Amino acid sequence: MALADLSAAELADALATQRTAYDRIREQGLTLDLTRGKPSSEQLDLSEELMRLPQGHTAADGTDVRNYGGLAGLPELREIFAELLGVEPRQLVAGGNSSLTMMADTLKNLLLHGGVDSERPWLQEEKVTFVCPVPGYDRHFALLESLGIEMITVPMNADGPDVEAVRRLVADDPSVKGMWLVPTYGNPTGITCSQEVAAELTAMPTAAPDFKILWDNAYALHHLTEDETKSADVLSLASAAGNPHRPVVFASTSKITFAGAGVAFLAGSPETVKWFTGHLGKSSIGPDKVNQLRHAQFFGDADGVRAHMAKHREIIKPKFDAVERILSDDLGDSGVARWTTPEGGYFVSLDVLPGTAGRVVELAKDAGVALTPAGASFPYGNDPDDTNIRLAPTLPPLAEVESAMAVVTTCVLLAAAEKLSAG
C-alpha cells in the first residue's frame, strides 16, 4: 500500500517499523559502496591478456609503435572502433586513456581558438551556455563549471532530451553554444536517444553557427540484454542535415578493457578531426601507440570486441537484476519511488519522494553504504526536487550489491515516512 495513502496512525507504525529496520542494519557495521561506475575486478580480469601484449612492436603499416608520432592514432585500432561506432576510420582519432580528457581538450580548443565553424574563439563571446539534459553525468557538469560555461537544464524523456525544450533554448540565443548527451544507455538514466530525436537535434536551427553536440557515447557497446540497442548515427544525420560539424563523438575502452589504461576515441567530420589533431599537435607528439597495438591485437576485430562485451554482460547483468528485484520487492507498492530498468550502461536512476534524496544518502552513509551524493547528476550539484539518486552496481560483488540495496530501500522508506509524518 502506498505510504501517502496511510492514515496518521498507520504512518506512525510504518515510521517505527522502518526505524527499527534501519537501526538493525546500522548495527551490522557495513562498508559498502555504490558510488561510481567502475568495473569490478572480475570484469578487469577479462582483459588480463593485455598484460602480455603486444607481440612485436610493428604496426600493420610498418610503424614502430614504440617511437614518437601518429597523432591520429593507430590505423588498425581505429578501423576496429570505426566499425563499432559506425564512422569512417578517417573520421576517428584514437587517443590516450581518457575520453574525458578528449572532451576537455575539445572544449578548451573551442574556448581558446573556436571551432571549424566559429566566428571567433568562444572566450571572446560575452557568455557561453550549454544545454544539459538532466539527470546527467556529474563530470560533464563539473568540467563546464570549471571552464566558466553556464548550464541550462532540459529534461530527459524516454527517447532522449526533450527536443522542444532544446529547440527553444538554441533558436534565438547565440550564447547557447552546445549541449551534452550520453546518447546510448545514458548516465544515469539508461535512456537511449532515438534516431528521431537525434535527427531533430542535428537538424534544428541554432542561433550559434557553431553549435556543438558533445555526443559522449561511453556505453555504445555496453548492452545488458541480447537486444543490442543501436546508437543513432549522429554524424550521418548531421551531415545530411547540413550541419556536419555539429556533433563531436566520444567513446573509450575504459569500461571494455581497463578503466584506467584503455584507449579513448573522438569522431567528427573530417574537418573536425583535422581541427582537433591540429591543436593536439601543439601539445603532443602522438598517443601511446603501444597500448593501441596491444588493444588491436587483443580484440583482433570488431567481433572480438562484441564477444568481449558479452562476457561483461554475463558478469554485471545479475547485479542489475538484483537491484531491480530488490527495488521492486521493497518499494514496488510504496508509491514513494520510481526507477529505471536499463538495457545497458552502468547505472540505475532512482527517484525517491521529492525532498528526501539527500536524507536517503545521509541515512545510507550512516549505515555504511556510500551512495553518489544527492544532486550529483545535476549541474552545480543542484537537484531542484531533491529526488534523484544514482546507483552504480557494477563494482561490488553480487552479494554486496544485494546487501547495499536492502539498505537503500530501507533508507528510502524511512526518509519518506519521516517526510510524510512531518508534513
Added chain:
Amino acid sequence: MALADLSAAELADALATQRTAYDRIREQGLTLDLTRGKPSSEQLDLSEELMRLPQGHTAADGTDVRNYGGLAGLPELREIFAELLGVEPRQLVAGGNSSLTMMADTLKNLLLHGGVDSERPWLQEEKVTFVCPVPGYDRHFALLESLGIEMITVPMNADGPDVEAVRRLVADDPSVKGMWLVPTYGNPTGITCSQEVAAELTAMPTAAPDFKILWDNAYALHHLTEDETKSADVLSLASAAGNPHRPVVFASTSKITFAGAGVAFLAGSPETVKWFTGHLGKSSIGPDKVNQLRHAQFFGDADGVRAHMAKHREIIKPKFDAVERILSDDLGDSGVARWTTPEGGYFVSLDVLPGTAGRVVELAKDAGVALTPAGASFPYGNDPDDTNIRLAPTLPPLAEVESAMAVVTTCVLLAAAEKLSAG
C-alpha cells in the same frame, strides 16, 4: 685555411671544388634524416621487457592499477623519479605519455584559471609574454604561439640563459609572465644551466607576482660522458629565495624507455602540485597506472634507471663522436662554422656562416639529407642571423650519421663559398 681569407681566385677554386663534391653526392640518391630527436630502434630495444610487464596488477599500496583513480600517479614510480630528479615524491606528479602535454596543460591552466600566486587568469591580462632563451626547442615556441603568448628572446650563454638580459626583461614589465628553460643538456645547445644561474633566475625580482620558469628537464639523465652533470636543484633554490611557486619542472621517460609510450612527470611546490592535480581532476580520472607499474617494475629503483641510461650512452655516444669528428675534420679550419660538443642530450647545435643556414638546409635536402628547418630553434621560426642548424644524430644508424654529416659539411662549405663569392 679560412674561407674568408682566400683571394678571389682561390675562392672561385674553392667554390668549384665544393660544387663538384656536392654534385657527386647528389648523384648518390641518398635518403637520410637528421631532423628529430628520436631514439633509434636499438635504443628502444633496451626496454623491450616492458612488453611483458607488469607482473600482476596490484600496486605496493594495494591499488588495482587497472581501474580508475590516482590522479597524482603511482607512488612507487614517483619515488624512483623523485630521487632521480632530486625532489620529494609529494612534489611529483606522474602523468601520461607526454611531458609536452603536461606543459600545455600547465599553460592552459595559467591562462584560464591563473596560478597559485596569480592575481587573475592570465587571459585577463592585456598581454602575456615569455622569455625564450635561443636557440631553443621548437615545440616550446610553437605551443606559446598557438596560445597567443608573445615571445622575447635572450641568448644562451655557456652557463645558461643570459641572466642580465632576463633580469632586464622581467624587472619592470608585469606582462612578462614566464620563461622556458631546458636546463640540462639543452635543446639544441647541449648547455647546462649552472647552479649560480639557476639561483639568480629563481631569486631575481619580477614585476609579475606569478612569474613561472618552465623547467623542461627532458635530458636530466641523458649523459654522454661518465662525468654526469647534476641538474641545478631549482625547487630548493626557488624555495630558499622565497619564490617556491616559480619553477614548474617537467621530465619524462620518452627518451629512457619508449618515446611514444613512456611516463611524463611534473614537479613543483606542494601548492603547485595541488593546483595542477586540482585542474587535472576536471579532465581525467587518473593516468595509465598500468604503464606506470610496468615502468616501476622494469626499473626496480633509481639505480636501475641509471644503469639503463648507461646502455643508451653506449649506443649513441659513437654517433655524437662521429658528428664531432666529421665537423672537425671538414670544417675545423674553414672559419665558417662553430658547433657544440655536448656532454649529454640529443643534439648538436651548428652555427654556419650567417645568412647561409637556410641555404645549407636547402642544399642538403636536394642531396637527400633532411635537416630540421633553419630557424626552427627560434620563436616564429625566425633566426635573425640565419645561422643556426640543429643536428639530431640519435635516430639513424652510425653509418648513416656519417654519410649524412659528410653531406652537411659539404653543403656548409658550398653555401659559404657561394655567399662569400656573391659578397
